[in-house]
Amino acid sequence: MKYTQGKFIIAEKSAIARNIYSFTISCPEVAAVTSPGQFVHIRANGFTLRRPISICGIDKAKGTIRIVFEIRGEGTSAIAELNKGDLIDMLAPLGHGFTVKPDAERVVLIGGGIGTPPMLPLAQAYGEKATVISGFRNAAAVILQDDFRKTGADVIICTDDGSTGYHGLVTAPFDGILNRDKIDAVYACGPMPMLKSVAAVCKEKGIFCEISLEERMACGIGACLGCACKTKRNDEEYFAHVCKDGPVFNAEEVIW
């Protein structure tokens, strides 16, 4: 099985920041085949289109996955109204995830805002080999940092207003690490300008870099071709699809 669709029980729900919710969902058959970087496509009651949400935790032993999402509009608002014990309708797991490199000795994971959740399964895979840089608007918007610390990773927080951690963009501490250490791989998810600058730095230094993109999506499995993303493979431009070819792409393939 690559993916399935069904209704699964929400085992835990918590609000972890303003308008940001965490669901742990009991779905052994999904958890068994999920890898870091994949996403779930959730039905929002009363809406035609499902909402793609990245996977923030995979516990194959307990048969659960965790998602952390922000209320962005009416659809995510409807999903946030679900409670512990309710059924959540998911098409999952979907997409092409991150490449975990067993021989990498030092990696950097960069998450911006609601782009931080998909970095957590990667941090678990890399443990002490990882430095996790997370950027947020302010201290109140900070999420998941205790979870990242538990993986053994080095954790760096940046905020736009300096209310906690570094005052400024994730790129400043990132540059510092690149100047100090030999980095084997970089992974990033967050706002496009952030991804673009991370990708440019990695290209310049010849570092393997994967980024996770988002796009408005319909089917979620590569049939409708709705979520196009301009990429380059073998020197030819073509529209890849975020749901099937992504959401994770090698940064050098993406045409910004």
Added chain:
Amino acid sequence: MADLSVNICGVDFKNPIIPASGVFGYGREYEELFPLSKLGGIATKGTTRHLRTGNLSPRIAETPSGMLNSVGLQNPGIEHFVSTELPNLLTKDLVVLANIAGSTPDECAETAAMLNDTDVHMIELNISCPNVKQGGAAFGTDCGMAAEVTKKVREATNKPLVVKLSPNVTSITDIAKAVEAAGADAVSLINTLLGMRIDINTGRPILRNNVGGLSGPAVFPVAVRMVWQVANAVNIPVIGMGGVSSGRDAIELMMAGASAVQVGAAIFTDPFAPVKIIDEMNEFLDSKGIASVKDIIGTVKPW
């Protein structure tokens, strides 16, 4: 267990439910979820003479009870379809409607001709795509052009020819009669209704193409009305579509005059929608003691 089989233009369908063109690709992605043999047929992704890259993103927007799309006929071209996708589909025990489109009548005819040496069951000619600058809807909104492209394709193919009509017209019955006279064996309707959404925070249209095709439950009553009007205006079979999301909807569209029903946006909400719709139709017919789904086609009793 009611008899769900229908026959359109001499082609037998085991049931009247067909995933609509554009939502279902060439079937591969949904085969992961259920066997395609459960379906009556498949209308393939709109395919053109040559590869098309499609429109820039965003191509998708949510709307009240529906959605907009402006994919712009991204497809790998008819040669890839014939060599790679069609042979796979022909092993799946369902009717294959090859949906084709083009920028000119000659291009449509050339694309259709490339299916002559294949075992594809039917051709669905899209003269109504709202998302491409040339061809597409331009053919479908003018009786003369609709007839011309139908005639050219008719001359190029011996396959049963279904012409897919646009609802973005003053009189869909005039277009339907024009393509019937030009040699269409059946018509399918409705394609999407042209729509638009604007992000009021940025002042930009949500779709990169500015406008796109509206589908989903919001368009269902328009589909019922147009299927009813067209079924009463032509003597060829009508394949109905537009916002069907339940077995009851499919029954309603068949009562309006459809001989088969395509399912589109509902598949995005629930990928198992076509299979559930087949089961629900069967339950409805059994509950009414109707032996065959054919017995409900066009049975609406208008006031």
